[in-house]
Amino acid sequence: MNEIRAVVIDSDPLFRTGVAYTLNGEADIAVVGEGASASDAFRLAADLKPSVIVLDIGILGGGAEAVETLVAHCADVKILMLTSIVDDQQVCAAMQGGAWGYVLKGVSGPELVQSVRVIHRGERYVTPALAARLFAKPRNPAPRPEQTLFSSLTGREEQILTLLAEGLSNKEIGGRLEISEKTVKHYLTIILDKLNVRNRVQAALLAYNRSNLVGH
Numbered sequence: 001m002n003e004i005r006a007v008v009i010d011s012d013p014l015f016r017t018g019v020a021y022t023l024n025g026e027a028d029i030a031v032v033g034e035g036a037s038a039s040d041a042f043r044l045a046a047d048l049k050p051s052v053i054v055l056d057i058g059i060l061g062g063g064a065e066a067v068e069t070l071v072a073h074c075a076d077v078k079i080l081m082l083t084s085i086v087d088d089q090q091v092c093a094a095m096q097g098g099a100w101g102y103v104l105k106g107v108s109g110p111e112l113v114q115s116v117r118v119i120h121r122g123e124r125y126v127t128p129a130l131a132a133r134l135f136a137k138p139r140n141p142a143p144r145p146e147q148t149l150f151s152s153l154t155g156r157e158e159q160i161l162t163l164l165a166e167g168l169s170n171k172e173i174g175g176r177l178e179i180s181e182k183t184v185k186h187y188l189t190i191i192l193d194k195l196n197v198r199n200r201v202q203a204a205l206l207a208y209n210r211s212n213l214v215g216h
Contacts, residue, residue, distance in 0.1 A: 004052055006030065006054060006116065008054045023116065041066055045077060046073070051077065053079050058083070068098060078100040082103060082105055164204045
């Protein structure tokens with residue numbers, strides 16, 4: 001069995017111990033390090049080479065800010081964000097920065113374990129309660145059935161949305177499709193409007209969920 005080497009970073013020692021205890025109770029997961037700050041996360045990531053880092057967004061040094069640094073220096077690590085207070089901007093910043101998953105601190109033990117396994121195998125995970133908030137409709141939204149939303153996309157817009165759901169940045173999407181980053185941004189503005197969502201994370205999650213439904 002391919003063991004998941006995890007590091008837990010949280011400023012609350014009691015909560016951190018609980019997370020580590022839950023994960024260590026699984027045969028395929030081993031918590032190899034714990035810390036309380038962004039600097040701890042950088043040090044442990046460099047020294048221990050974990051496959052997953054469970055990171056509290058509220059740590060000293062900033063969890064959302066730490067994500068980009070961790071991803072830049074440890075390309076293979078998958079980061080699962082933990083939060084007790086839902087802030088849409090923080091969620092978007094962390095996911096765009098390279099986090100693979102996002103869960104609330106009130107998550108159950110089984111869901112925490114599931115989220116770690118999901119991101120370890122290279123899939124995105126957002127706890128349902130948080131996804132529901134991200135997809136909260138803006139004021140006075142125009143009613144649009146989901147199928148109508150996607151059917152309004154052009155072929156090029158579908159291509160960009162698919163790559164977005166795979167976690168690619170605007171620059172990477174542009175390189176894949178041989179178009180400029182500015183052109184990608186232009187298409188994304190149109191896509192967000194057609195899908196009636198507020199940001200790229202919502203659009204990516206919507207596309208990801210649709211692909212899962214189609215796959216089943």
